[in-house]
Amino acid sequence: MSQHPFTRMGGMATPASSRRRPSPPTRDERKSRTRRALLDAALGRLSGDQSFSSLSLREVARDAGVVPAAFYRHFPSMETLGLTLVEESFATLRTLMRDVRAAEVPTSHLIRRSVDTFIQYVLDHQLHFRFIAKERYGGSSTMRTVIRQEIRLFTSELATDLARVPSLAAVGSADLQLLAGLVVQTIISAAELVLDARPDDGVELGRIADETERQLQMILLGGTRWRSDLARQAVDEVL
Numbered sequence: 001m002s003q004h005p006f007t008r009m010g011g012m013a014t015p016a017s018s019r020r021r022p023s024p025p026t027r028d029e030r031k032s033r034t035r036r037a038l039l040d041a042a043l044g045r046l047s048g049d050q051s052f053s054s055l056s057l058r059e060v061a062r063d064a065g066v067v068p069a070a071f072y073r074h075f076p077s078m079e080t081l082g083l084t085l086v087e088e089s090f091a092t093l094r095t096l097m098r099d100v101r102a103a104e105v106p107t108s109h110l111i112r113r114s115v116d117t118f119i120q121y122v123l124d125h126q127l128h129f130r131f132i133a134k135e136r137y138g139g140s141s142t143m144r145t146v147i148r149q150e151i152r153l154f155t156s157e158l159a160t161d162l163a164r165v166p167s168l169a170a171v172g173s174a175d176l177q178l179l180a181g182l183v184v185q186t187i188i189s190a191a192e193l194v195l196d197a198r199p200d201d202g203v204e205l206g207r208i209a210d211e212t213e214r215q216l217q218m219i220l221l222g223g224t225r226w227r228s229d230l231a232r233q234a235v236d237e238v239l
Contacts, residue, residue, distance in 0.1 A: 031073070031074070034064065034066060034070065034073075034074060035074045035075075037064040037065065037066070038060055038061070038064045038066070038071065038074055038075065038081065039081065039084065039085060039088075040064070041059075041060045041061075041063035041064040042055060042060050042081055042082075042085065043085065043127040043128065043131060044063060044127070045059060045060065045063065046127070046130065046131045046134065047126075047127050047130060051134055051135075051138060051139065052078075052082050052131070052134070052135055052139055052140075052143065053139060053140055055078065056078075057071055057078055060078070060081070079140070079142060079143075082135070082139075082140075082143055083142070083143070083146055085128065085131055086132065086135070086143065086146050086147055086150060087146075087150070088128070089125070089128040089129070089131070089132055089150075090150040090151075090153070090154060092121075092125075093118075093121055093154075094153070094154055094157060096117060096121060097114060097117065097118065097154075097158075098157065098161075100113055100114050100117050101114065101158075101161050111213055111216050111217060111220070112209075112213050114216075115187075115190070115209050115212050115213050115216070116209060118187055118190070118191070119190065119194055119205060119208065119209055119212075122190075122191045122194045122195065123194065123199055123205075126195060126199075129191055129194075129195055130195055132147060133191075133192055133195065135147060151184060151188070154184055155177065155180045155181050155184045156177070156180070158180040158183060158184060159173070159176045159177045159179070159180035162176050162179060162180055162223075163176055167224040168223060168224060170227075171223060171224075171226060175223075175226060179219065179220075179223040179226070182219045183216060183219055183220070186212060186215050186216060186219065187212065187216075190208055190209075190211075190212040193208045194208060
């Protein structure tokens with residue numbers, strides 16, 4: 001049976017041809033879509049064994065469906081595209097984790113919520129994290145430097161939040177930075193474990209979450225009792 005050319009609207013038969021058609025995308029919208037397509041094309045290429053340094057502009061442009069010359073309307077170089085990928089990999093994550101830490105819940109619940117939120121974020125952004133994992137150690141010096149800067153920023157924001165925890169009030173700012181660094185390194189290690197697990201393996205992902213939670217509990221509990229000036233003496237007495 002052929003489709004009737006009229007659609008019922010408001011009790012009246014309205015010709016299908018008179019229905020409002022979506023307006024064509026604006027120039028800025030087209031530009032934004034092409035830019036996103038270039039970023040996604042690069043991530044797609046990097047999902048395998050290919051490194052960013054071996055990625056060519058022509059490959060990215062072809063996968064994005066644009067001519068190579070169009071690439072330069074969005075990025076002045078491949079390096080700039082790579083730096084953009086690093087920045088967007090961390091920007092949303094920092095905002096997400098800040099929101100989690102702002103919740104007024106017991107610290108024990110906050111740790112677990114943070115772990116679960118982070119693991120889900122890694123699962124939802126696997127291509128970004130695989131890219132970061134590769135470039136963190138094996139990329140260009142510029143890429144490694146920017147990744148370290150992003151990790152330091154993530155660490156500094158966490159240290160600022162830890163300073164507001166009453167049980168850490170006696171811990172100095174330098175030690176809070178060290179404490180935050182241990183937390184961040186722990187969750188980065190968890191991200192690498194998540195990337196190696198199957199996304200549908202709930203048992204393994206649960207094990208990673210449980211282990212990460214216990215590690216963070218140990219770090220933070222130790223932080224509440226930490227005193228730099230007494231550390232060496234305390235180690236000698238305990239160990």
